[in-house]
Amino acid sequence: GNSVTQMEGPVTLSEEAFLTINCTYTATGYPSLFWYVQYPGEGLQLLLKATKADDKGSNKGFEATYRKETTSFHLEKGSVQVSDSAVYFCALSERGGGNKLTFGTGTQLKVEL
Amino acid sequence: NAGVTQTPKFRVLKTGQSMTLLCAQDMNHEYMYWYRQDPGMGLRLIHYSVGEGTTAKGEVPDGYNVSRLKKQNFLLGLESAAPSQTSVYFCASSYFYRLPNTDTQYFGPGTRLTVL
Secondary structure, eight states, X not given: OOEEEEOOSXXXXXXXXXXXXXXXXXXXXXXXXXXXXXXTTSOEEXXXXXXXXXXXXXXTTEEEEOBTTTTBOOEEESSOOGGGOEEEEEEEEOSSTTOOEEEOOOEEEEEEO | OOOEEEEOSEEEEOTTOOEEEEEEESSOOSEEEXXXXXXXXXXXXXXXXXXXXXXXXXXXXXXXXXXXXXXXXXXXXXXXXXXXXXXXXXXXEEOOTTSTTOOXXXXXXXXXXXXX
């Protein structure tokens, strides 16, 4: 079956530091890959996505590249801000069969001044 | 355009009580989903629906029932609540997958349920 593994948190960084959150996946087909973000007390919001190998998703300074050869979709940001403090979820979806998402366990990021 | 809304936001039940969580979306989405979020476990799919009048089991369906009588609504029922069902419940919706760029799910704000 499908699975997603992401690095455990919490991750604590100083403002303007570089961020990497690792994500690897196992899937039987050719999934779409997603990063969702959950701010405190809220639901999940789509941060970025990639639908095929070598695609790069980007949004709000965050980037992730779909690497089929390493089955990875690592999230990066060059300079984090306090407002980026949230829980980040990596997920995959195989098209058809209801677009069901398989999530990783989430990584909590805390950015301090 | 409210997106995905959930009712109620919070609820406390005693073991054995029943309740229904309501999810509504105004984006004309075909697909709807119910997830539960537990610490250290990410989100797990309970049930989902690919259209009005249809439902299917997800990863953790036991102890829950669902109904999709109208396209815009998806109800999650707990017939006899147990402490193991203490969780945060999220509803989500998405378009029919054959349209371009349609596999993004849109989430509601969540319902925090405590079963004593």
